[in-house]
Amino acid sequence: xxxxxxxxxxxxxxxxxxxxxxxxxxxxxxxxxxxxxxxxxxxxxxxxxxxxxxxxxxxxxxxxxxxxxxxxxxxxxxxxxxxxxxxxxxxxxxxxxxxxxxxxxxxxxxxxxxxxxxxxxxxxxxxxxxxxxxxxxxxxxxxxxxxxxxxxxxxxxxxxxxxxxxxxxxxxxxxxxxxxxxxxxxxxxxxxxxxxxxxxxxxxxxxxxxxxxxxxxxxxxxxxxxxxxxxxxxxxxxxxxxxxxxxxxxxxxxxxxxxxxxxxxxxxxxxxxxxxxxxxxxxxxxxxxxxxxxxxxxxxxxxxxxxxxxxxxxxxxxxxxxxxxxxxxxxxxxxxxxxxxxxxxxxxxxxxxxxxxxxxxxxxxxxxxxxxxxxxxxxxxxxxxxxxxxxxxxxxxxxxxxxxxxxxxxxxxxxxxxxxxxxxxxxxxxxxxxxxxxxxxxxxxxxxxxxxxxx
Numbered sequence: 010x011x012x013x014x015x016x017x018x019x020x021x022x023x024x025x026x027x028x029x030x031x032x033x034x035x036x037x038x039x040x041x042x043x044x045x046x047x048x049x050x051x052x053x054x055x056x057x058x059x060x061x062x063x064x065x066x067x068x069x070x071x072x073x074x075x076x077x078x079x080x081x082x083x084x085x086x087x088x089x090x091x092x093x094x095x096x097x098x099x100x101x102x103x104x105x106x107x108x109x110x111x112x113x114x115x116x117x118x119x120x121x122x123x124x125x126x127x128x129x130x131x132x133x134x135x136x137x138x139x140x141x142x143x144x145x146x147x148x149x150x151x152x153x154x155x156x157x158x159x160x161x162x163x164x165x166x167x168x169x170x171x172x173x174x175x176x177x178x179x180x181x182x183x184x185x186x187x188x189x190x191x192x193x194x195x196x197x198x199x200x201x202x203x204x205x206x207x208x209x210x211x212x213x214x215x216x217x218x219x220x221x222x223x224x225x226x227x228x229x230x231x232x233x234x235x236x237x238x239x240x241x242x243x244x245x246x247x248x249x250x251x252x253x254x255x256x257x258x259x260x261x262x263x264x265x266x267x268x269x270x271x272x273x274x275x276x277x278x279x280x281x282x283x284x285x286x287x288x289x290x291x292x293x294x295x296x297x298x299x300x301x302x303x304x305x306x307x308x309x310x311x312x313x314x315x316x317x318x319x320x321x322x323x324x325x326x327x328x329x330x331x332x333x334x335x336x337x338x339x340x341x342x343x344x345x346x347x348x349x350x351x352x353x354x355x356x357x358x359x360x361x362x363x364x365x366x367x368x369x370x371x372x373x374x375x376x377x378x379x380x381x382x383x384x385x386x387x388x389x390x391x392x393x394x395x396x397x398x399x400x401x402x403x404x405x406x407x408x409x410x411x412x413x414x415x416x417x418x419x420x421x422x423x424x425x426x427x428x429x430x431x432x433x434x435x436x437x438x439x440x441x442x443x444x445x446x447x448x449x450x451x452x453x454x455x456x457x458x459x460x461x462x463x464x
Contacts, residue, residue: 013036014035014117015033015034015036015037015038015041015115015117016033016034016035016117016118016119016123016124017032017034017108017112017116017117017118018032018118018119018123018462018463019031019108019463020032021099021463024099024101025099025100025101026099027098027099028096028099029097029098029099029100029103030095031094031095031097031104031107031108031111032093032094033092033094033095034088034090034091034093034119034124034127035090035116036090037115038080038090038091038092039091039093041093041111041115041116042055042080042093042095044114045066045067045107045111046061046064046065046076046095047063047064048061049062049064055080056080057080057081057082058079058080058081058082058085059079060077060078060096061077061078061079062075062076062077063075063076063078064076065095065097065107065110067110073103073106074097074098074106074107075098076095076096076097076107078093078094078095078096079096080093081093084131084133087124087125087128087133088124088127088128088133089127089132090127090131119462120457121457121458121459121460121461121462122143122457122458122460122461122464124463125139125142125457125464126139126453129445134161135166135445136443136444136448136453136456137160137169137402138160138161138162138163138166139456139457140160140456141158141160141161142157142161143459143460143464144156144227145157145161146461146464148227149229149273149278150276150278151276152276152277153227153278156226156398157227159394159395164394164395165396165402165443166443166444168216168395169440169443169444172209172212172409172440173440175205175208175209176206176209176413176433176437176440177437178205179202179206179433180430180433180434183202183426183429183430183433184426184430186426187426187430202429203420206413206417206420206433207417209413210413213410213413214410216406217397217410219394219395219397220397220398220403222396223396224400225277225278225310225383226277227399228278229271229277229278229279229280230277230278230280230310230311230379230383231279231310232281232310232311232312232379233284233305233306233312233333234281234282234284234313234315235302235313235329235332236286236314236316236326236341237286237287237316237323237325237326238285238286238287238325239286239317240286240315240316241315241317241343241344241366242283242284242286242315243268243283244343244366244367245313245315245343245364245366246268246270246283247366248364248366248367248372249281249372249376250270268282268283269281269282274380275376275377277380282305282309284301284305285299285301285302286299286302287299287303287325287328287329287332302332307335307336309333309336310337310383311337311339311379311382311383312333312337312339313338313339313341313379314329314330314338314339314341314359315341316340316341316342316343316356317344318342318344318347318350318352318363319344319347319349320350321353322356326356330355330356337382337383338360339359339360339375339378340356340359340360340362341361341364341375342361342362342363343364343365343366344365344366344367345363345364345365345370346365346368346370349363360382362375401452401456405439405440405442405443406439406443408435408439409439409440412433412435412439413432415432416429416432416433416436419432
């Protein structure tokens with residue numbers, strides 16, 4: 010990226026709509042806007058952050074569209090550069106025409122995430138806040154949007170900076186003894202340093218404990234529907250979705266591959282996965298479906314083990330039970346409308362919910378059980394709470410915790426200040442990767458490649 014470049018990209022999706030917005034950022038934004046915009050009233054200069062009505066006109070005098078434009082003088086803009094926005098009618102042809110007109114005048118098309126990257130490099134956002142922008146755009150539930158918004162507002166960044174300041178204060182004290190080796194380290198000072206860093210470790214661990222719930226809100230809870238053929242797995246998927254998504258027949262083995270659908274329950278996004286019926290089969294296609302079902306079971310956040318409650322479980326039910334061993338599981342006792350038989354071990358030991366997928370009865374109780382089993386049934390998350398949801402942030406916190414643990418261990422063992430200083434420096438560098446102070450360029454590139462063009 011060349012900061013001296015002026016860039017342009019659509020800020021709204023291409024397609025039919027009431028409004029389509031083109032965003033220009035860089036030193037030539039105002040110049041380019043003046044060159045192509047003809048206001049309805051005489052205009053000497055643009056007043057920052059004001060809308061103007063007029064037309065976009067080519068150098069030959071051809072009108073391309075009636076528009077509203079705004080000019081935002083840096084640093085009071087998203088990128089902290091001069092920014093111009095052109096609000097056209099929302100259509101792919103008119104947007105392309107105006108875009109081409111701007112490109113003819115020297116700006117280049119922005120790369121994915123380049124507007125937010127400039128905001129980061131110009132100090133408007135730190136890296137954690139910049140990452141939250143794309144998470145807010147991609148959020149699939151109110152809870153996920155709230156989590157992303159809190160991070161974008163700086164809740165996580167302030168917490169991390171607070172930890173960094175505490176480590177930096179201890180590092181300054183340790184390095185004072187490195188610079189002045191003739192001074193003896195008094196025992197009470199060492200004890201206080203170890204106690205302070207022990208407190209930081211506790212704060213880091215509390216933040217790490219939020220990762221599982223944060224990840225679920227961000228990525229969605231993976232819920233696998235598993236069971237032998239013809240117990241009603243596809244019917245259960247349809248009942249949970251409220252629509253006929255999966256094909257349902259009385260022929261065993263109808264579902265041969267996994268079917269994945271999105272759903273939000275209690276503010277928690279779910280990825281529902283219907284699978285082939287688990288059984289021993291000589292059919293190569295069905296056998297591959299069964300293999301995939303077993304593989305999915307090993308990585309699912311939650312398994313809905315479906316059995317036919319009107320008959321006693323058989324060997325195929327036991328095969329399905331073994332496939333979900335070690336994973337959080339809810340036993341869904343289907344076909345409640347046909348009567349229920351008493352369950353024996355190991356099925357009677359599982360959390361169970363009785364349903365009739367065909368009649369959609371018991372589905373609400375199952376939905377509540379899913380939310381509670383996922384750990385969100387009594388969640389009292391506040392707007393001020395700090396939660397991490399990004400694996401990159403988790404790895405940085407784990408690295409910080411390791412360094413602080415080694416600092417404490419070495420301090421208790423009487424290690425020299427030089428070694429203690431090194432551990433604190435590494436802990437600071439790890440936290441700096443969250444907010445961007447120490448993040449390598451290749452990581453930055455991968456982060457901003459996830460963004461859409463225009464943001």
